[in-house]
Amino acid sequence: MSRPLRFVYRHDAAPAWFDAPQVLALAQRAVQAWSPCGVPASVQALPPRTSPAEGDIQIVWTDTGSRGQFGLANVPARTLSLGPGLFRLLRERNPRYPAEQTLQMVLSHEMGHFYGLMAHSRRCVDVMSYYDDGKGQRCTLRDPSAWGSVVEYRSMLPTACDLARCRALNGP
Structure with a gap:
């Protein structure tokens, strides 16, 4: 990947209850959480009818x-x-589920x-985490006997383990 990473957010087709500043803030929060990995990155809004720059x-x-x-x-398609x-x-x-938490997790995961x-x-x-790959493979719980009896969610932001893997891949 080219460095620094530059994410550009296009709000077209977003569900009505997510406004552009909210989604942009969640994306910026994810980039900030990944910053200890050592790869510089930024997020910007992409104005309507504007093409992204090469590498965005x-x-x-x-x-x-x-x-x-x-x-x-x-x-590959960026x-x-x-x-x-x-x-x-x-x-x-x-309707009462805080969907912005899921959106934060998805943005953080996919940015990873x-x-x-x-x-x-x-x-x-x-x-x-892949959590459940749909092919019978599941992620590992601290207590495997607890599978299905406790709610255990992925983190919404990179964990220390995620960041350590990222640093190992990207060097100092």
Whole structure:
């Protein structure tokens, strides 16, 4: 990846209850949380009808790009796609659920791939965890016998383990 990383946020097609400054602030919070990794990065809003600069990583809302997920990093295409349809479904099923927490986790996780962390963590608590890969593989809990009996969520921001993996990949 080129350094520094420059993420640009395009608000088109975002669910109505997320406003542009809110999403931009969550993306900036994720970049700030990744900063101890040692890779300089920034996030800026991309004005409507403006093309990104060469090398920019676009954060966009698209069900096609997110492929039925809350988010998907397409590193070669330099896009981080957020899935508006799943966020709508989340709101429909549980209107009181704080969806901005899920959005923070998704942004942090998908940005991690742009920092070079292609492999997911096996620790459930890490933001880079795959949690459940849909093929029978699950992340690791501290107490494996507790699976399903306790609520254990991924961190919304990179953990010390996520940052250590990032530093190991990117050097000093």
